[in-house]
Amino acid sequence: MSNAVEISGVSMRFNMAKEKVDSIKEYLIKFFTHKLFFDEFMALNDINLTIEAGEVFGLIGLNGCGKSTLLKIISGIYKPSTGSVKVTGTIAPLIELGAGFDMDLTARENIYLNGSVLGYSKEYIDNKFDEIVDFTELHQFIDVPMKNFSSGMVARVGFAIATVTKPDILIVDEILSVGDFLFQEKCEKRISDLMSGGTTVIIVSHSIDQIKRLCDRVAWIEKGKIKMIGETEEVCNLYTQTSN
Amino acid sequence: MKYFQTFLRYKYLLLNLINRDIKVKYRRSVLGILWSVLNPLLMMAVIATVFSHIFKFQIENFHLYYLTGAVIYNFISEATSTSMMSVFSSAALIKKVYIPKYIFPLEKCLFAFVNLLFSLVAVAIVMLISGVRFTFTALLFPVPIIYALIFSIGMSLILSALTVFFRDIVHIYGVFLTAWMYATPIIYPMEAVSERIQTVMKLNPMYYYVQYFRDVVLYNTVPGIRWNLICLAFSFSMLIIGVLVFKAKQDKFVLYM
Numbered sequence A: 001m002s003n004a005v006e007i008s009g010v011s012m013r014f015n016m017a018k019e020k021v022d023s024i025k026e027y028l029i030k031f032f033t034h035k036l037f038f039d040e041f042m043a044l045n046d047i048n049l050t051i052e053a054g055e056v057f058g059l060i061g062l063n064g065c066g067k068s069t070l071l072k073i074i075s076g077i078y079k080p081s082t083g084s085v086k087v088t089g090t091i092a093p094l095i096e097l098g099a100g101f102d103m104d105l106t107a108r109e110n111i112y113l114n115g116s117v118l119g120y121s122k123e124y125i126d127n128k129f130d131e132i133v134d135f136t137e138l139h140q141f142i143d144v145p146m147k148n149f150s151s152g153m154v155a156r157v158g159f160a161i162a163t164v165t166k167p168d169i170l171i172v173d174e175i176l177s178v179g180d181f182l183f184q185e186k187c188e189k190r191i192s193d194l195m196s197g198g199t200t201v202i203i204v205s206h207s208i209d210q211i212k213r214l215c216d217r218v219a220w221i222e223k224g225k226i227k228m229i230g231e232t233e234e235v236c237n238l239y240t241q242t243s244n
Numbered sequence B: 001m002k003y004f005q006t007f008l009r010y011k012y013l014l015l016n017l018i019n020r021d022i023k024v025k026y027r028r029s030v031l032g033i034l035w036s037v038l039n040p041l042l043m044m045a046v047i048a049t050v051f052s053h054i055f056k057f058q059i060e061n062f063h064l065y066y067l068t069g070a071v072i073y074n075f076i077s078e079a080t081s082t083s084m085m086s087v088f089s090s091a092a093l094i095k096k097v098y099i100p101k102y103i104f105p106l107e108k109c110l111f112a113f114v115n116l117l118f119s120l121v122a123v124a125i126v127m128l129i130s131g132v133r134f135t136f137t138a139l140l141f142p143v144p145i146i147y148a149l150i151f152s153i154g155m156s157l158i159l160s161a162l163t164v165f166f167r168d169i170v171h172i173y174g175v176f177l178t179a180w181m182y183a184t185p186i187i188y189p190m191e192a193v194s195e196r197i198q199t200v201m202k203l204n205p206m207y208y209y210v211q212y213f214r215d216v217v218l219y220n221t222v223p224g225i226r227w228n229l230i231c232l233a234f235s236f237s238m239l240i241i242g243v244l245v246f247k248a249k250q251d252k253f254v255l256y257m
């Protein structure tokens, strides 16, 4: 088995925004009064993780433990402060759906805009347009400005655009909880389809049921460190026991 | 090679962003396009009326002399000052998806370029009115513009990266732009200042682009190899410095937004 993602010694340090120095004036004042230091915060601390190709991998942990940060590092949105990430294959990140949606534009225009944000070409979106609209089931709203959409409808459009590709690696951050139950089932089915096609999937979810249903292996993250990696059942059970 | 592939992948995004800026500026108001031609013309009328009375020196075709300088200056000034905020104000997007971040300053420079094309219509109108002959030399007008575009992209990369860390650069740069305008022979002729000051003024890249544009459009002269080499040197050093600065700083952007 080849590895889809290899994470070695990854740490992520954020500047805490207690007193942000964001102008030359403040910088100089702080510099000359010897007060120039940044409060740093380790969101991730020495993470080592290997995810095999074709695997469905879950990340669990309490709020703020660093799950989304790790996903963003894998997708290349953040560069880790130290350590390295090796990704083999194309990634479709479902981290924040509908990035770049302009609510004044119609759903049709936003499909093109958001598609281009994800790096799709115009021809590609032209070809996939009907498929995207079919998936959203919002045919009669396609030329309506998206500011008139409900949040579930917005999520449908975002999900449909992001999953229209056949990526090697799919990254899913809690987005399965949006939409009504019918749409959730549809999303899960889409993800299962991709999985059976050999796509590697990395899922973050607070629904342990969902994790148990989908994942082969799970990592439990606590305060930026990996607490445990292993078989889904084992990790999930220990997680629910200790967290209660 | 890898960089080039990434660029091609996001080409459509670049086009989309430019398109959106164009829509906002030109399609929302009927007067949009007309206005972007009229604006430089009106500015020219005001400046020419005021300064032709104040100045002792005589410049032949002062209207066109001023307009050709102003068009180049406005282009560089608009491209760089709109680029400045472009990375910072795309924070929401940059934190959500992977996008090559240079797309944002590049887009603003190309949009300023589109606007420049409309001001060129104003130049053509004034050429017609003032009876300057359209010559084949004038067809070289894209050359100085391309030089200025490359220069602007380099400068925009630097400015947009620095602005993420130091927000107040925006104000400082506003002052700098005004000073830059007066340091460039746009309203006055180069000969109006002393020889010593002229030597200093010749360190200003804008002077070379402005003069190049005037030479081909107004004076029916083709600038020599030396002039071209100076322009190329300024443009490409700025571009290279810009790429290096941006590349060194871009991974830190998300930490400061």
Ligand SMILES: Nc1ncnc2c1ncn2[C@@H]1O[C@H](COP(=O)(O)OP(=O)(O)OP(=O)(O)O)[C@@H](O)[C@H]1O
Residues within 6 Å of the ligand: A014, A015, A016, A043, A061, A062, A063, A064, A065, A066, A067, A068, A069, A070, B254, B255
């Ligand atoms: N851009 C940022 N600047 C500063 N701190 C950040 C930034 N992004 C995340 N953090 C911090 O890093 C920590 C981890 O955040 P992250 O979003 O990865 O948590 P999470 O595990 O996804 O939580 P949740 O379950 O609530 O989604 C948090 O304490 C958060 O405050």
Ligand SMILES: [Mg+2]
Residues within 6 Å of the ligand: A067, A068, A069, A173
């Ligand atoms: Mg999260």
